[in-house]
Amino acid sequence: MVFWDLGSKKFAVGGAVPVWDNMIKQGLIKEPVFSFWLNRNADDEEGGEIVFGGMDPNHYKGKHTYVPVTQKGYWQFNMGDVIIGDKPTGCCSGGCAAIADSGTSLLAGPTPIITMINHAMGASGVVSQQCKAVVSQYGEVIINLLLSEVRPNKICSQIGLCAFDGTRGISMGIQRVVNKGNDKSSGILGDAMCSACEMAVVWMRSQLQQNQTQDRILDYANQLCERVPNPMGQSAVDCGSVLSMPKIAFSIGGKEFELAPEEYILKVGQGSAAQCISGFTALDMPPPRGPLWILGDIFMGRYHTVFDSGKLRVGFAEAA
Structure with missing residues (x-):
């Protein structure tokens, strides 16, 4: 598998121009937009799709909700509150920095809020x-x-x-x-x-x-x-309790983007040997870069994601 850096050229190694900037420079695309669709159906042969120069309408429903980019290199934007079940945590009521990143498998955020989320789903943790x-x-x-x-x-x-x-x-x-x-x-x-x-x-x-x-x-x-996430491991949950776990939502651009438990819980193995783990992991990035949320594949699998470098914005719509 090949991974391309689709961020800003300020992060390019050795002064090399990133693939995306090269495409724009050479006029290879119609518009300065690329989009991600990640297929969550493990039985399908097609794992997903990245479109350079636009988006595929077959892979999203309705309209995208766009938010302006606040940090160009990281496709960073301001996220609103985090909602557990139907209760706002208030932890991001004043805004939190977030990035959408297909190179991150899980969904990462500050330890205090990840602890609240894992506690609500009954995930294991360590005693502090x-x-x-x-x-x-x-x-x-x-x-x-x-x-x-x-x-x-x-x-x-x-x-x-x-x-x-x-x-x-x-x-x-x-x-x-x-x-x-x-x-x-x-x-x-x-x-x-x-x-x-x-x-x-x-x-x-x-x-x-x-x-x-x-x-x-x-x-x-x-x-x-008693349930602080273990920084050296993942938080296990009871596979039999997945359907009773709360929905977790993120407020972005004035709209709530929900994740159902079957979308944020990762199941490994089959039958009696199956293990389930939380898709949320703790990440404590110090200022001025942090605190920071990383909406990785768990989020992008549910929501089709558009990166618009022309208008410096990121958009999300329900994946189809």
């Missing part, structure tokens, strides 16, 4: 003791600060679990305890507590927006602390 400690010791404080309308990204520094310059750092209280050991271990522990606090803030803010009580919020956060 730092997370449980944050919820136990600082949970009520975080809720009160959120109710006091303190900016969410300032809360963890305000309670001393993250550096005060807005970057991840060492808790002042923890630093005094662990500095008797080596500095490297203290930094790792401080980063873990900071990360745990940032996750807890996201979860609690989402629950407050759903008007949940304090007890419910703390219990929910504790449950999520």
